[in-house]
Amino acid sequence: xxxxxxAVLAASxxxxxxYGVWRSRGSRTTAQYLLAGKTMPWYAMALSIMATQASAxxxxxxxxxxxxxxxxxxxxYFGLPLAMILISAFAVPRFHGAGxxxxxxxxxxxxxxxTRALASAIFLLSRGLAVGVALxxxxxxxTVMLGWPSHWTTLVMGVLVAAYTVSGGIAAVTxxxxxxxxVMLAGLFAALLAVVFLLPADVRFTDALAVAGAAGKxxxxxxxxxxxxxxxxxxxxxGGMFLALSYFGCDQSxxxxxxxxxxxAQSRLGLLFNGVAKIPxxxxxxxxxxxxxxxxxxxxxxxIFQPQAMRALERQPQxxxxxxxxxxxxxxxxxxxxxxxxxxxxxxxxxxxxVRARALAAAGEATGQGRTNDTNYxxxxxxxxxxxxxxxxxxxxxxxAAAMSTISAEINSLAxxxxxxxxxxxxxxxxxxxxxLAASRWLTVFWAAYxxxxxxxxxxxxxxxxxxxxxxxxxxxxxxxxxxLAFFLPRVHGTAAFRAMVFGEAAxxxxxxxxxxxxxxxxxxxxxxxxxxxxxxxxxxxxVETG
Amino acid sequence: MNPLDERPPFWGSWxxxxxxxxxxxxxxxxxxDWFTRSxxx
Numbered sequence: 001x002x003x004x005x006x007a008v009l010a011a012s013x014x015x016x017x018x019y020g021v022w023r024s025r026g027s028r029t030t031a032q033y034l035l036a037g038k039t040m041p042w043y044a045m046a047l048s049i050m051a052t053q054a055s056a057x058x059x060x061x062x063x064x065x066x067x068x069x070x071x072x073x074x075x076x077y078f079g080l081p082l083a084m085i086l087i088s089a090f091a092v093p094r095f096h097g098a099g100x101x102x103x104x105x106x107x108x109x110x111x112x113x114x115t116r117a118l119a120s121a122i123f124l125l126s127r128g129l130a131v132g133v134a135l136x137x138x139x140x141x142x143t144v145m146l147g148w149p150s151h152w153t154t155l156v157m158g159v160l161v162a163a164y165t166v167s168g169g170i171a172a173v174t175x176x177x178x179x180x181x182x183v184m185l186a187g188l189f190a191a192l193l194a195v196v197f198l199l200p201a202d203v204r205f206t207d208a209l210a211v212a213g214a215a216g217k218x219x220x221x222x223x224x225x226x227x228x229x230x231x232x233x234x235x236x237x238x239g240g241m242f243l244a245l246s247y248f249g250c251d252q253s254x255x256x257x258x259x260x261x262x263x264x265a266q267s268r269l270g271l272l273f274n275g276v277a278k279i280p281x282x283x284x285x286x287x288x289x290x291x292x293x294x295x296x297x298x299x300x301x302x303x304i305f306q307p308q309a310m311r312a313l314e315r316q317p318q319x320x321x322x323x324x325x326x327x328x329x330x331x332x333x334x335x336x337x338x339x340x341x342x343x344x345x346x347x348x349x350x351x352x353x354x355v356r357a358r359a360l361a362a363a364g365e366a367t368g369q370g371r372t373n374d375t376n377y378x379x380x381x382x383x384x385x386x387x388x389x390x391x392x393x394x395x396x397x398x399x400x401a402a403a404m405s406t407i408s409a410e411i412n413s414l415a416x417x418x419x420x421x422x423x424x425x426x427x428x429x430x431x432x433x434x435x436x437l438a439a440s441r442w443l444t445v446f447w448a449a450y451x452x453x454x455x456x457x458x459x460x461x462x463x464x465x466x467x468x469x470x471x472x473x474x475x476x477x478x479x480x481x482x483x484x485l486a487f488f489l490p491r492v493h494g495t496a497a498f499r500a501m502v503f504g505e506a507a508x509x510x511x512x513x514x515x516x517x518x519x520x521x522x523x524x525x526x527x528x529x530x531x532x533x534x535x536x537x538x539x540x541x542x543x544v545e546t547g
Numbered sequence: 548m549n550p551l552d553e554r555p556p557f558w559g560s561w562x563x564x565x566x567x568x569x570x571x572x573x574x575x576x577x578x579x580d581w582f583t584r585s586x587x588x
Binding site for chain 1 (some may be wrong): 568580582583
């Protein structure tokens with residue numbers, strides 16, 4: 001990194017944090033600290049919701065995923081607008097009307113304490129693991145950039161974010177995310193412009209699209225149905241809708257965002273804006289990854305983007321042969337691309353993919369870590385080695401802004417659930433507001449430590465973005481199911497809801513362990529199992545309970 | 548008016564806004580499908 005990049009990065013991060021602290025001054029009560037006194041306008045919630053969802057993983061891993069697998073990942077967001085409509089129509093007015101701090105508090109009003117406790121525990125477990133994955137992504141950045149050991153970078157990032165989150169509460173988190181989202185959009189725009197302008201002068205934009213398309217990188221819509229395929233339009237619309245319903249309707253890190261709204265209308269507008277803006281934003285992030293692929297069609301990329309794995313490969317006896325084959329395949333592919341000989345290009349691409357697979361396997365053997373996955377390093381390598389001074393700092397600021405927004409929001413929501421649904425409900429029910437405010441801050445410190453520990457194990461899960469969604473999908477369907485019971489099946493009582501959740505979670509874990517079903521479908525399965533069990537139990541008991 | 552039934556600031560009803568969002572999604576998928584078919588040759 002050059003001095004100008006360091007200056008841009010430092011100024012961006014300092015400005016973001018100072019703005020957040022300034023906007024959050026005056027948070028003196030638990031309601032202000034956890035719900036910002038319900039004063040947030042729709043645009044702050046909208047960008048805050050988007051920033052929470054757009055983690056550093058979005059930049060680092062999604063672009064790499066597009067480089068490797070094409071743009072079909074965008075389909076995962078096709079269910080999002082539908083989910084936003086359903087949540088706006090059914091969940092927002094209920095949560096606002098109940099006057100709750102957390103989504104799980106609503107479950108006690110509707111069912112009983114044990115159902116609330118189980119839902120809270122599921123959230124704490126799943127989101128606690130996910131925040132670790134979100135924290136490990138910026139550690140990847142610093143590891144590549146500065147050559148620090150990743151466990152040190154994880155520790156440093158975790159401590160910084162914890163300090164900022166503890167001091168500000170939800171108002172600081174929301175207003176900081178508002179600015180962070182603007183920085184992210186600027187970084188995204190800069191990255192896309194940079195990669196397009198860095199293509200060779202004699203390569204027209206339409207040629208770049210033709211090359212990316214021939215390599216299968218512009219596959220934004222895949223109609224073929226396959227339950228074991230992660231990303232096609234069916235899993236995107238149906239599985240993606242269930243995932244988004246679970247995430248935005250039942251995950252406190254998102255519910256807390258729209259609970260801070262001034263009114264139901266303001267909360268609804270914040271959610272719906274997210275439904276409109278998210279798919280195009282994700283499209284352009286993936287498109288940037290596809291254009292990075294095209295850039296490396298004309299400029300030779302490293303055999304492996306992960307520096308440690310590359311060094312390990314270089315020590316292997318077969319490295320010389322692999323290297324020679326790789327360079328031959330690259331030359332063939334580049335020449336075919338220049339001639340726009342798309343059949344020849346595809347054949348050379350297959351050859352290149354084969355050589356790279358052998359290299360990744362050899363590097364995995366050398367490091368003793370099994371199959372090496374360098375997806376998360378592709379975009380970073382491009383940014384560090386190709387982007388002009390100043391823009392590198394801006395793009396890295398965007399990555400850090402994304403990381404900070406997600407981590408701070410998740411730690412904040414974990415602390416909120418721990419305080420409201422566990423501590424205040426089961427441990428200390430009669431303390432004063434100052435005590436609960438202090439408890440919220442201490443719980444924030446605890447969850448930051450938990451995130452750091454899980455982050456240390458996150459980097460071996462393959463593509464980070466899939467890891468986060470996979471973790472969520474093991475638990476989200478069950479949570480969604482119990483909220484469907486709460487909203488739409490008034491005959492279901494507390495014990496039946498609790499048992500339905502246990503049954504649904506067991507079914508999801510069994511499906512995950514014993515079948516190869518794509519993870520997006522686990523949300524559907526979990527939700528259906530909970531709803532069917534609860535419905536059957538309500539028929540059997542015939543009891544009627546009012547919410 | 549009950550604050551839970553507050554009308555949207557534009558288009559008169561939430562139902563119209565939801566319908567517009569569904570239409571937007573359909574158009575977006577159609578656009579992406581055209582994009583995929585145009586370049587995946």
